[in-house]
Amino acid sequence: MAQQSAGHLIVESLKAHGVERVFSVPGESFLDVLDGLYDSGVQNVVCRQEGGVTYMAEAHGKLTGRPGVAMVTRGPGASNAFVGIHLAWQDSTPLVLFVGLVPVAHREREAFQEFDPHQWFGSQAKRVLVLDDPDRASEYVAEAFFAASSGRPGPVVVGLPEDVITRQTDAPVVQPVPVTEGAVGREDLADLRAALESAQRPAILVGGPRWTPEAARQVTEFAERHGIPVVSDWRAADRVPGTSPVNAGETGYGRSRETVETLENADVLLVVGGTLSDIPTDGFTVRQDPAAVNWIVNIDSSLRQHSGAVTRQILASPVAFGRALAELELGEHPDWSAWLETPVAARRRRFEIPATAGNNAEGTADMELVMKALIPHLPEDAAVVYGSGNHTAWANTYVPTGAFPSQLSVRNGTMGYSVPGAVSVSLEQPERFVFAIAGDGEFLMNSQELATARQFGAHPLIIVVDNGQFGTIRAHQENHYPGRVSGTQLQNPDFATVARGYGAFGARLERNEDIEGVIADAVRAVTEDRVPAVVHVLADPAKLLPGM
Known part of the structure; x- marks a missing residue:
């Protein structure tokens, strides 16, 4: 093999793993890798802050199922990148983070910017690897991608000492390590069939990682063939389309009573891809009966995050299980139609924009009317991106999800995800309509990535809900300390002007009469002019959630 630097070998190894795009903020500690990217054909999306880097890489992992880099x-x-590592850990997203390090001879001498990656990332990454041998550079890439993708996915951190990556090596490129999808045995399938056929109130809970469009379609079709209600885990509403006749709603914050009752009262619950973690179980209180019948389909043998009974675990990913369900037909079983209709009807009612829409304070625009104007513009395959906060409820309540993957959000409650997440999705799928909704506080955490969007051609539509406060925390504050508002109020800039400064479309909404025209102009900007668009909505601070 020809001699090349370890840094260049890393880039060649990324190409062997099918990587077409990486996200970065440059640093002198990994210059040789940057040099390897120069004429590699791998796009280097240069972000404005390292939190944006890992958010974009995490969104890429969610969207494609392949590790974001x-x-x-x-x-x-x-340290700035850590926020995205925590997100990838809790959301089970494949991500590989390469971090430049001090030269080997400078270790443990408190050298400039020195830190210990094992201590920093050890509790929030599946693996932490530090490259000390240039001959193993490609091996470490293969190991990182395998660890990030296999079992329950997650982040892997690879430390690159700046002197090691400049050393020459003739080591070959190590090819990708195949990742198993697990398997569903005949006995598993026969016993599952018997359990479902005898059930009076069966239900399916879908969530977690390792899904594909085909797997989501196969699970949905099985549920629809037999009329079994499907409950989505929090931030997993796109495993079953919003229009499906078996969609029984999403768990998590803002859930309906009927959805929770479906989960709690099912006499046979089939959990596909996820677990009964704290969010669907409302803080480990729902579905905790030791006698509950829970079939868990999960590729993670440790069932990390799970609570409650496990009747049987099938060690398979949604991909392998979806293939098995495609061949599974149930025989005679009880009539489940009434059991199905209650949560499905409740969910449909939640999508109806109330007649009280427009009852908002003067000088503001009603978010219910904003959503009413936007929804007709959204194509069936639109991707919806949002971070955390009460503002997410506007999209989560009124925007029906399409085929997987169409909802990209965060389960770890992190703020600042909406802009970089939307940019990442738009870069990967430039012909797709990408819509993000951000709160005023969340938008200001990473709005600078609009510059990245303009530089690299991303063009999402971003609606900023400006109610002048950290609304979720304000709501908690009012519940626990009524009348004592402290530390939650914001004074904001004109976000439309900020957007125009970045070269994006920017418009401000403070009257209901202007909503339809502004939304139509913003949609034209992203679909025809192909530039990012920001709609700054002056929202009534008293209407924190839909229906208030």
């Missing part, structure tokens, strides 16, 4: 420098760069 992030590159940052040591010390401050690594």
